[in-house]
Amino acid sequence: MTAPEKQAQTILIAGGTGMIGKHLAEKWRAAGHRVKVLTRRPSDPAGGLYYWNAGRGEIDADAAADVTVLVNLAGAGIADKRWSDDRKKVLIDSRVRTTEFLWKTFWLSPTLKHYISASGINCYGYSGGERLHPETDGFGADTLSQIVLKWERAADLFAEKCPVAKVRTATVLEKGAGALKALAKPVKLGFGAPLGSGAQFMPWIHMADLVDIYDHILTHRLDGTYNANAGNVSNRELTKEIARALHRPLWLPKVPAGLLRLLLGEMSEMLLLSVKADNTFIRSTGYDFRFSSVRSALEDMYK
């Protein structure tokens, strides 16, 4: 591992207006870095926002100037809509085409020295929760795994120029946002219940740890592919812990798997099938998780 980089960087975050990007921009600005954010909204340089539209091949010229670290979080929401064929194309294009466009924009950059890409931890296939997948395991054949495969291959374009780090992100727990917002809502209303059998595992991480992992990768200029998960939790356990943190009772019947399949189609596999991932590799680089149990993470959020 390289010595920590002390110099202030000019960091460009593509898709930096979202749930994760907002925290990264705040942290890095507070640390003295210059942060610019790429968005499909109009440019607002005073607010650090710069317009781009990868589909149209457009980018505000000021966005690319002096960038030393490029962080790419852009991508249409995986769980926002049912996975029709058209939607799958949007999920892939918003990751792969955007990355390819960034490569076209930056391959001749005289300043770029690090590329950090978001990636997904649901890439190993659904193995029934028997195996704790290290990063060296192959990709699954399911839709999500194949999206991640294409996304990471596109990110590897940058390896010709600079170190490339890929952050295989687990379900991020943050109060009032993303998955936790969706999971906590029925619990708050008094009808929280495990999904399907409730025995299926998912990798998870506290937002504070994910932000610190990005910072750790930036500071040590790491390359490689990292599972970013504090642990793996069963749906039953997570639902129970959310109810405990919110001081709400749990509704005993489970939400039938068949109903979820009917409502969500193929996307339901993300909720009903098991994946477990191993975080040894990121820990071996010196990263220590602040929240390694779901209980401590939820207590921190709902304190």
Ligand SMILES: NC(=O)c1ccc[n+]([C@@H]2O[C@H](COP(=O)([O-])OP(=O)(O)OC[C@H]3O[C@@H](n4cnc5c(N)ncnc54)[C@H](OP(=O)(O)O)[C@@H]3O)[C@@H](O)[C@H]2O)c1
């Ligand atoms: N949050 C999680 O639990 C989680 C878990 C695993 C992986 N990840 C991945 O990590 C990345 C960041 O996650 P996040 O939770 O911060 O996502 P988010 O809140 O949905 O933000 C993603 C950003 O991507 C941009 N975007 C959306 N659709 C786009 C499109 N069609 N073309 C170009 N840009 C588009 C948007 O920026 P503008 O609208 O400003 O252009 C948006 O702010 C995503 O790629 C996500 O798949 C997240």
